[in-house]
Amino acid sequence: MPGPRGQAWRFDSDRDGVGFGGLDVAEPWTVSVRVRAGARTADQVGARDGAPYRDVDHSFDHTLPLDRWTRLTWVATPGSTTLYADGERVGSVAASIPLPLRSIGTEQASLRGDLDDLVTWDEAVSPAEVARLE
Numbered sequence: 001m002p003g004p005r006g007q008a009w010r011f012d013s014d015r016d017g018v019g020f021g022g023l024d025v026a027e028p029w030t031v032s033v034r035v036r037a038g039a040r041t042a043d044q045v046g047a048r049d050g051a052p053y054r055d056v057d058h059s060f061d062h063t064l065p066l067d068r069w070t071r072l073t074w075v076a077t078p079g080s081t082t083l084y085a086d087g088e089r090v091g092s093v094a095a096s097i098p099l100p101l102r103s104i105g106t107e108q109a110s111l112r113g114d115l116d117d118l119v120t121w122d123e124a125v126s127p128a129e130v131a132r133l134e
Contacts, residue, residue: 022101039112060091
């Protein structure tokens with residue numbers, strides 16, 4: 001599947017995913033990825049156990065537009081995780097959500113759409129740095 005920066009991962013079936021085999025990482029961290037949602041699911045996006053947007057305990061009040069590439073960036077610091085969409089802050093939760101490096105997509109949480117240009121940092125980047133991401 002062509003993406004903005006090369007080949008994108010396509011998630012078009014329940015339980016689709018990509019395994020990395022890593023362990024969850026405690027804060028501080030930043031992860032940024034381009035996402036194009038193709039359909040709505042009840043558990044659309046997560047932030048724990050490999051799901052990239054919402055976890056079981058925390059959710060962000062943001063809905064991805066359908067059929068449009070959006071850069072999502074999460075920045076975790078002690079006691080807080082902030083979500084940005086296309087460089088703009090769209091929400092924050094008062095919790096340090098572990099960065100899931102085991103996989104993207106699980107049997108309990110899935111995305112219907114495409115992912116491209118996934119990047120991680122072992123630090124919390126500044127809002128100005130998030131705004132500069134392409």
